[in-house]
Amino acid sequence: MSAMPVRLSSMTRLRTLAMLGAFAAASGAPAADYVAVAGTRTFSSVLATESDAAPVPIAAFSLRATPVTNAQFLEFVRLHPAWQRDQVASIFAETRYLAAWPDAARIDPAQANQPVVAVSWFAAQAFCASENARLPTWLQWEYAAAADATRTDARDDPAWRERILGWYAQTAGTPVADVGGERNAHGIADLHGLVWEWVDDFNALLVSADNREQGDADRMRFCGAGALSMRDRENYAVLMRIALLSSLSARDVTSSLGFRCARAAPGVKP
């Protein structure tokens, strides 16, 4: 927990910082609640290509400590009316976009600190761009989400896996909680148990329902070594995420799909 979280309560502050050219990514000073995540030389993703199952390096990056909230997204659409649900181009968001809001530019007070849901990938990317960020890649998200409160990689712990699966069962059918749950070893909250989250490369997650069904006909559709195979079949909580993301198109929304944003660490090529 190296960075002091600063509430993004005022977009004015952010705009002022932008005008001054003093974004966190450039200066190292936190402008929003972004937390620095140290990279690693070897991370074993649950996704592994058939051609290369070796662990991959993760460069240092920073990640929003919590998912983007309704209040934050409301500020964004007020500044950028092209992203209001009554004005958005239909190629960028389907009809259920922001459907839980009472009005195109208004939210219920109770929704303010809940994670925004029913946003398309395009809308999420546009929001992140407005704060000089992007959606995290799948690998960045998976790496950040592999941690528990004390360990950066708790995935081999059956108790941790059970706890996450328990969270998923718990949230089904109950109202969405506010953001700001327990922080993990990186200082990031709500990666599990609150909402699903978009990633930048959601459309890279080529996973067939069953890899054993990959006959020649299926391979014909792909150039290169074919679809992904999954390394860690026990990690159901993460595999469910991949199944969901790989089923979506970029204009799709769901009532439990939100997002957070990421930035490359200063001096690191994104």
Add this chain to the structure above:
Amino acid sequence: MIPLIQQTLRGAIVALFLAASIGVGATEPVGDALASDSVYQLDIALTDQNDRARTFASQRGRVSLVSMFYATCRFTCPLIIDALRQTEQALDAEARARLAVLLVSFDPEQDTPEELLALAVQRKLDLQRWTLARTESANVRTLAAILDIRYRELPDGEFSHTSPLILLDAQGRILARTDVLGKADPAFVEAVRQALTIR
């Protein structure tokens, strides 16, 4: 990420310019406003095989076949070009002359304009109607997203990707798509034919 709002505004300005500058009957009719479901809402910058700057939305006004590929691909990508050719060969010459074809690379690092031109020459593509293009790497995923194409760079530098042929009307609305490779897809050819006869 490109600033989408700016791009949308620019698209609208380009649309007005097109509407003003193109005489009636010169091409497909172009409305004043860009359709809400047009892929040209995403107006990203491209560079073609002759190193000319253009935009994705500059396809607007012509019925187009669009897909994504990469020039060094040995397996599926030659088949994409084959399938595009088989599709247009199934049309009569008059209809074919009005069809544009755009292929955008997954691999802007390797696919320089020189590489794209070499491929176009090798495959004897009609560059009056065909465009092989690259865009900045940050735009590749966004373009794939709007076309609903899935791709992944593999550790050996190859790309795993889906290979649809996508039919766009003059406004940039997706009319049809096919995953059939190796021969012309009759239903898709019929959709192309109809798109080219709508006046």
